[in-house]
Amino acid sequence: xxxxxxxxxxxxxxxxxxxxxxxxxxxxxxxxxxxxxxxxxxxxxxxxxxxxxxxxxxxxxxxxxxxxxxxxxxxxxxxxxxxxxxxxxxxxxxxxxxxxxxxxxxxxxxxxxxxxxxxxxxxxxxxxxxxxxxxxxxxxxxxxxxxxxxxxxxxxxxxxxxxxxxxxxxxxxxxxxxxxxxxxxxxxxxxxxxxxxxxxxxxxxxxxxxxxxxxxxxxxxxxxxxxxxxxxxxxxxxxxxxxxxxxxxxxxxxxxxxxxxxxxxx
Ligand SMILES: O=C(O)CCC(=O)C(=O)O
Numbered sequence: 001x002x003x004x005x006x007x008x009x010x011x012x013x014x015x016x017x018x019x020x021x022x023x024x025x026x027x028x029x030x031x032x033x034x035x036x037x038x039x040x041x042x043x044x045x046x047x048x049x050x051x052x053x054x055x056x057x058x059x060x061x062x063x064x065x066x067x068x069x070x071x072x073x074x075x076x077x078x079x080x081x082x083x084x085x086x087x088x089x090x091x092x093x094x095x096x097x098x099x100x101x102x103x104x105x106x107x108x109x110x111x112x113x114x115x116x117x118x119x120x121x122x123x124x125x126x127x128x129x130x131x132x133x134x135x136x137x138x139x140x141x142x143x144x145x146x147x148x149x150x151x152x153x154x155x156x157x158x159x160x161x162x163x164x165x166x167x168x169x170x171x172x173x174x175x176x177x178x179x180x181x182x183x184x185x186x187x188x189x190x191x192x193x194x195x196x197x198x199x200x201x202x203x204x205x206x207x208x209x210x211x212x213x214x215x216x217x218x219x220x221x222x223x224x225x226x227x228x229x230x231x232x233x234x235x236x237x238x239x240x241x242x243x244x245x246x247x248x249x250x251x252x253x254x255x256x257x258x259x260x261x262x263x264x265x266x
Pocket of ligand 1: 084110
């Protein structure tokens, strides 16, 4: 959907050019930046200038995190098919992600691609770093053959369920590709972070707030007690044919709250 004047996006590009890490390579996200003041400045700009137009479209959701996603021109910037980490208790309602280009998006710079309906059939808590997903063995074929590219113009944004499997091909445009990424949570949802302690091979869950995502060091365990600990289960790997069957079924049998009001069953 179209949400803002394309000129407004220049502010994001300029912010990164003036302040961001110019030596970074490949795919990177400002949430990983060690410059905490830069992380905060990006978050504030996105919250002030871009989040309100999206909040208006959502019922009882609020902005939770706001970052820039960058793909440098070095060509090594594939984003494999993945699901984003769990950042809230999703038992009641999922988080919503808004992703939008701040520089031109085309075949060369790499469209975002999504696996339709996958938020319904690839369940579970997603840790950081991510434990192996059930589509790991087929992730390259999945990205290119099963996940359609989503064309977006400057000024448009894509909104999706935060559990959706998504990814993108490398940036081959020869120019830096910049995108905004905003995450919205149901108002009052409990913030969560699940860290995979790879040495102990356990996932530890933490109750966190928005401030956590502005200050925490990427891929390191939070310095606070966890509320839960569990051993990650090695998932059985799915074939493309199995994933296709699940996709078809998810369309035939929508979850109850997605049915039109006159078809609701108690
Ligand atoms: O910018 C992209 O193409 C992908 C970004 C993404 O999937 C993410 O940051 O989770």
